[in-house]
Amino acid sequence: MSEGVMQLKGLKKTIKGKPIIKGLDFEIFEGEVFGFLGPNGAGKTTTIRMMAGLISMTDGDVIIKGxxxxxxxxxxxxxxxxxxxxxxxxxxxxxxxxxxHYSRMIPGISKGRVEEVIRLVGLENRMKEKVSKYSLGMRQRLGIAQALLHNPSVLILDEPTNGLDPSGIREIRSYIRRLAEESGVSVIVSSHILSEMEMMCDRIGIIKNGELISIQPVHEVLGESDQKEVIIEASPVEEAEEIFRKKGGKVQRQKNELIFTAQREEIPLYVQEMVNHNIKIYSVTVRRSTLEDKFLDLIGEGAIE
Structure with missing residues (x-):
């Protein structure tokens, strides 16, 4: 990643004497998709509005391209x-x-630029239709085209997949990735759908009670623990369970499956031990950590904004 195109420096917001944002410091890099997450009331939308210049800040600053x-x-x-x-x-x-119409409000926007953003969002074949006939996904893409007219360095999207069906969500996700990778635009995204954020974003920032509690690359968030949840389908399952218990392992049995937590290097040892006792192994599934797991670990069981 290259230099930061946006920096938040000690950003604060107080409303009616109550601190809402309590001093945020982080930066957004060129060409990255940055996911911004937070539980209800964490201050995520307030921060986004300050970043977009829609509301004033109480203290600190936002620096954009210097x-x-x-x-x-x-x-x-x-x-x-x-x-x-x-x-x-x-x-x-x-x-x-x-x-x-919107291009006329911004000095220097040519007809060529209008046609360029239409191609960028893939709406070439639908631009002559009235917007009233557009699907939610098409309206969202048209909104992104409008936001790109003046060739910004930073694109802020608050809930860009809200109300879309699965194909529309996938469409917007693919477009956002392509926009960042091919055009070098920095994209800041918030969303309810953590599985989508996991696939879409390069880094994730998590805010709670107006404070940034974590900011990490997605691959580090998902791969930082060697502890794995393992599900083994075995027969006879009772004998397999007994082997685990004799070795002091904590294991749960559900029908013909054993569920346990182990270090990555321990998994083949457990499997080998069962094979040595003539137990049939039908499947071994290792459940990977998800962004949802990490999110809930950090903020607790709470509603997502």
Whole structure:
């Protein structure tokens, strides 16, 4: 990764005397997809709104491409595009006319740039249709096209897959990855769907009670523990269970399966021991850690915003 295109420096927000955001410090790198997670009331949406320049900050600053949002708002925010909540379009106009209309609000946007963003989001064949006929996924892609018109360095997407069906979710996820990898845009994403964030993001930041409690590359989040949950289908399962208990291992039995936790290097030893006792092994499944596991470990059992 190259230099950070956005830095949060001691970012704070107080509302009616109550600290909502308590001093956030982190940066977003060029061409990465950064996932922003938090439980209900953690301050995630407030932070996103400050990053997008939609609400003021109480203290600290956001630096975008070297420009301070606090001291040089226009120069900083010109590098940001985004969808916070839902993209708003004129339903009685075609997708193309919507983009042309918005392009007139920004100096220097050419017809060629409008056509370029249409190709980027893959809507070439549907732009003459009225937005009222668009699916949710198409409206979301049109909203992303609108946010990209002025060629931003940072794209902020708050719940970009909200309300989409599985194919629409996959579509948006693939597009976001392609946008970051091919265009070098830094994308900041929040979502309810942790499995999607796991597939979509390069790094994950988790906020709780207005404080950043973890920020890590996704591959480290998912691969940091050698402890694995193992499920072995064996017969006779009673004898297999007895072998585990004699070795002092903690094991649960469900029908013809044994479920236990072990270090990675211990798994083949358990399997070999059962084979030595003429126990038939039909399957060995190692359950990998997920982003949901890590999230709940850090914030506890709580609703996701």
């Amino acid at each position: 420009h301070s949002v606090k001291k040089d708002f226009k120069k900083a925010i010109r590098h940001v595009g985004g969808i916070v909540e839902n993209p708003e379009m004129y339903p009685f106009m075609s997708g193309y006319k919507n983009l042309v």
